[in-house]
Amino acid sequence: MAETKKTTIVLFSGDYDKAMAAYIIANGAAAYDHEVTIFHTFWGLNALRKDEPIQTKKGFMEKMFGKMMPRGADKMGLSKMNFAGMxxxxxxxxxxxxxxxxxxxxxxxxxxxxxxxxxxxxxxxxLGLQQEELLDGLDYAGVAAYLADAEEGNVNLFI
Amino acid sequence: MAETKKTTIVLFSGDYDKAMAAYIIANGAAAYDHEVTIFHTFWGLNALRKDEPIQTKKGFMEKMFGKMMPRGADKMGLSKMNFAGMxxxxxxxxxxxxxxxxxxxxxxxxxxxxxxxxxxxxxxxxLGLQQEELLDGLDYAGVAAYLADAEEGNVNLFI
Amino acid sequence: MAETKKTTIVLFSGDYDKAMAAYIIANGAAAYDHEVTIFHTFWGLNALRKDEPIQTKKGFMEKMFGKMMPRGADKMGLSKMNFAGMxxxxxxxxxxxxxxxxxxxxxxxxxxxxxxxxxxxxxxxxLGLQQEELLDGLDYAGVAAYLADAEEGNVNLFI
Structure with missing residues (x-):
């Protein structure tokens, strides 16, 4: 029996186009029966935000970050030719x-x-993001969990 | 007999310096007899454009993209310190x-x-790019072909 | 006896946040007894600069680059929301x-x-950077040495 192939992607970027590339590769790999993990870190977390504002208790800096960062995948900008949202x-x-x-x-x-x-x-x-602000059905983990997946991965990308 | 090593690079970026890094790694790997694939997607396609304008039939948006994007490798900007082309x-x-x-x-x-x-x-x-606008001798494929190469790769990078 | 796992990172980016991600992954992998290499190229070299000015003999262009690029890890900007240093x-x-x-x-x-x-x-x-300007204890090498590490790597990232 063939072993299951593994694909891992670190999605660091908060750009719409880069996140698209990440998810197209991930969906492709899943269609070929790979076990696929996307580890969202830094600005890549914004792809997982719900699009409505969520009431949370936060410090000043965390509120600032929360306001300045795009609320969800649909509000993200492009890595090139963003032209203020055009x-x-x-x-x-x-x-x-x-x-x-x-x-x-x-x-x-x-x-x-x-x-x-x-x-x-x-x-x-x-960045002061809380679980209630993010999509349902996510896993929460740190770099150790990422490395455990990646070291068995056939394709490991940082996007 | 040793198996041929494989190297794949997704070139997503349209920056001169990042494309240079991609091609230096690719040429290095080829010199060590790796089978090397560079999969050009999004802005990375601009590295493959011919530098002269090519007559094509396009819609309005596609024409706009065609005009705004750099026409070939030599016209690409830097990811840092671009200073409007300086x-x-x-x-x-x-x-x-x-x-x-x-x-x-x-x-x-x-x-x-x-x-x-x-x-x-x-x-x-x-992006509305057509084959006649790109260099000769290219392959044309989608994410499935990329994954088939990458899952056997020893070095897989996203640039 | 289990073989030592290898992790390699090409740090191309000169952004504080991306370099943080690179070093957090590297430190995590080292804690799991991976052999880890970070290959600093282009703007990623700035993370290795000493923070004081060093007297060196340089041409005009090299001096310009030296002045415009951040002098060390602590002076690097963010890839997103840099706001002129805020x-x-x-x-x-x-x-x-x-x-x-x-x-x-x-x-x-x-x-x-x-x-x-x-x-x-x-x-x-x-970029006109000389060994005296960089941290002590570094290795100096080219793309061939990187590829030799990466082709045996379990996790190879380009950041």
């Missing part, structure tokens, strides 16, 4: 035209395919 | 002084060494 | 509050744990 509109326009899945749908698909979505607890602390 | 001039100046190969030469060398240069067809569609 | 202050503020290690301490810890810190000699030449 770029994402253009990209989403051509994506619709070509029937490409927008990022929130890619994330939902990943969850349905059993891709393990992990939120890095250490950077959640730093 | 940065690339400075880097190219010191590269010449130190006899380092400029990016277009690194790409040519990769082709001569048999590095497989792949253009991601899905993002070509999104 | 961002790093905010991040360092919350890091202190949460007892997270600042980057210079993460680098020292890596050296103590035996992580091999390599400076890429080719890009040192390009």
């Amino acid at each position: 770029g994402p509109k253009m990209i989403k326009g051509v994506m619709k035209k070509h029937n490409a899945m927008p990022l929130p749908d890619l994330i939902e698909m990943a969850q349905e395919q059993g891709v393990k979505l992990v939120a890095c607890t250490m950077t959640m602390d730093l | 940065g690339p001039k400075m880097i190219k100046g010191v590269m010449k002084k130190h006899n380092a190969m400029p990016l277009p030469d690194l790409i040519e060398m990769a082709q001569e060494q048999g590095v497989k240069l792949v253009a991601c067809t899905m993002t070509m569609d999104l | 961002g790093p202050k905010m991040i360092k503020g919350v890091m202190k509050k949460h007892n997270a290690m600042p980057l210079p301490d993460l680098i020292e810890m890596a050296q103590e744990q035996g992580v091999k810190l390599v400076a890429c000699t080719m890009t040192m030449d390009l």
Whole structure:
């Protein structure tokens, strides 16, 4: 019997286009029966935020970060040609035209395919993000759990 | 007999310096007889554009993208200290002084060494890039082909 | 006896947050007895600069680069929300509050744990950086040495 292949992605970036690339690779790998983990850290956590404001108790700095960072996948900017938000509109326009899945749908698909979505607890602390602000069905872990997955991985990417 | 080692690089970035790093690693790996694939997606496709304008039939958005994106490797900007184009001039100046190969030469060398240069067809569609606008001798494929190479790879990088 | 696992990281980025991610992964892997190498190239070399100015003989371009690039880990900016230097202050503020290690301490810890810190000699030449300007205890090597480590690596990342 063939061993299950493993794919891990560290999603560090908070850019719409980079997160799209991460989720397209993850969904592809899951379709080929890989065990796939996306470990969201730093700005990559923003892809997992719910889009509505959530009441939480936070310190001043944590509130500031919470306000300045995009609330969820659909609000993220582009790594190139962002043009103060025009770029994402253009990209989403051509994506619709070509029937490409927008990022929130890619994330939902990943969850349905059993891709393990992990939120890095250490950077959640730093950026003041709390579990209630993030999507349901996530795992919460640190770098040790990531390394345990990655050292058995066939494809390990940092995006 | 030793098995052939495989190296795959996803070139997502459209920055001159990052593309240089990708091609230096690729050429190095090819020199050590690795089978090397560079999978160009999103802005990384710009490294493969021909530098002259090509007549094509395109929609409005696709024309806009075509005009705003750099036409070929030599026109790409830096990820840091770009200074509205001054940065690339400075880097190219010191590269010449130190006899380092400029990016277009690194790409040519990769082709001569048999590095497989792949253009991601899905993002070509999104950005409205057509085969006639890209260099000769490329492969055209999607994420499935990338994963098939990467899962047997010893070194898999996302740049 | 189990074979020693190997982890390699190419640190290309000169951003404080990305370098933090690189060093947190490296320190984690070293704690799990991996052999770890961080190969610093392009802007990633700035993490290894001493923070005081060092007298060296340089050409004009090399002096310019030397002045414009951050002198050491503590002076690096963020990849997102840098806000002309406010961002790093905010991040360092919350890091202190949460007892997270600042980057210079993460680098020292890596050296103590035996992580091999390599400076890429080719890009040192390009950016005009000399050995006296960099931290003590580094290795100096090129892409061939990196590939020799990476092709035996279990986890190979480009950051």
